[in-house]
Amino acid sequence: MTLDHRHQHLQELRSALATLVYPVQYAADLPLRIGRWTSEQFTTHQTLIARNARLRAENLRLQGRMLRFEALQAENARLRALLDTSSRVREEVVIAELLSVDLDPFRQQVVLDKGRVHDVYPGQPLINAQGVVGQVLEVHPMHSIALLISDPSHALPVRIQRTGLRTLAMGTGNPKRLELRFIPPSEDVRVGDMVLTSGLGGRFPADYPVAQVVHVERPEGAEFAVVQARPLARLDRSREVLLLWSRRQEQAPEPSLEGASPARTPQPGSAPPTEADPQGGEPQGQGEGDA
Numbered sequence: 001m002t003l004d005h006r007h008q009h010l011q012e013l014r015s016a017l018a019t020l021v022y023p024v025q026y027a028a029d030l031p032l033r034i035g036r037w038t039s040e041q042f043t044t045h046q047t048l049i050a051r052n053a054r055l056r057a058e059n060l061r062l063q064g065r066m067l068r069f070e071a072l073q074a075e076n077a078r079l080r081a082l083l084d085t086s087s088r089v090r091e092e093v094v095i096a097e098l099l100s101v102d103l104d105p106f107r108q109q110v111v112l113d114k115g116r117v118h119d120v121y122p123g124q125p126l127i128n129a130q131g132v133v134g135q136v137l138e139v140h141p142m143h144s145i146a147l148l149i150s151d152p153s154h155a156l157p158v159r160i161q162r163t164g165l166r167t168l169a170m171g172t173g174n175p176k177r178l179e180l181r182f183i184p185p186s187e188d189v190r191v192g193d194m195v196l197t198s199g200l201g202g203r204f205p206a207d208y209p210v211a212q213v214v215h216v217e218r219p220e221g222a223e224f225a226v227v228q229a230r231p232l233a234r235l236d237r238s239r240e241v242l243l244l245w246s247r248r249q250e251q252a253p254e255p256s257l258e259g260a261s262p263a264r265t266p267q268p269g270s271a272p273p274t275e276a277d278p279q280g281g282e283p284q285g286q287g288e289g290d291a
């Protein structure tokens with residue numbers, strides 16, 4: 001021990017013994033290493049899955065809110081006055097997944113995984129990252145049924161962003177096409193114009209993107225132009241939607257679709273339907289929310 005301590009004569013012997021013992025130490029520690037590595041891999045995988053789901057949900061919420069900002073940047077002093085009004089309406093969103101889809105030409109409806117226990121109410125607007133999707137038609141305890149804007153019985157008060165012209169976006173049964181009704185041939189409507197919600201009717205907030213004009217025809221002698229628009233929300237491909245709440249809905253009674261009369265297609269030459277009665281009640285005729 002004295003020789004080893006002072007002159008390091010046994011260093012080589014200790015190195016040889018350590019080399020011989022190392023495989024035994026490694027083999028004894030191997031199960032612990034394997035368990036730790038497996039646990040780390042599993043934990044990392046689960047963490048990534050949870051983080052990915054959280055980021056996707058947050059991204060969808062932010063995209064839904066960004067829809068309004070794009071519209072606000074294109075407006076003038078009149079829109080800034082509207083912004084002052086809409087800023088007092090605090091909107092909240094909740095993500096809902098589609099459980100089933102019914103894209104029958106005469107019935108454009110989807111089933112959502114949110115219901116009465118999640119505070120969903122009839123008439124509640126639905127959007128996604130691209131634009132307006134529809135509104136809730138029926139509410140059940142654990143799920144709800146929503147009507148898409150492409151349903152033939154659905155009419156949505158909208159306006160042309162470039163000119164401010166107010167009109168109605170009517171469903172056609174085709175998820176890729178809407179009709180803009182009651183536009184005189186003399187009005188300035190062009191292919192490519194953006195169509196936004198007007199806020200009239202009290203259900204959909206103003207300035208949410210709805211569609212883009214893709215066809216304009218002015219038949220000779222016709223009272224109204226034929227204007228078609230493509231929905232921006234990709235109604236036939238969406239898997240998740242956003243349910244909108246606002247302070248206005250918390251203060252006012254919940255709108256109801258119960259007892260709504262079936263929508264009637266206006267005859268050529270007839271006057272446009274009234275969006276709201278003089279008493280401030282629900283929209284009449286083919287107003288927003290008719291089913």
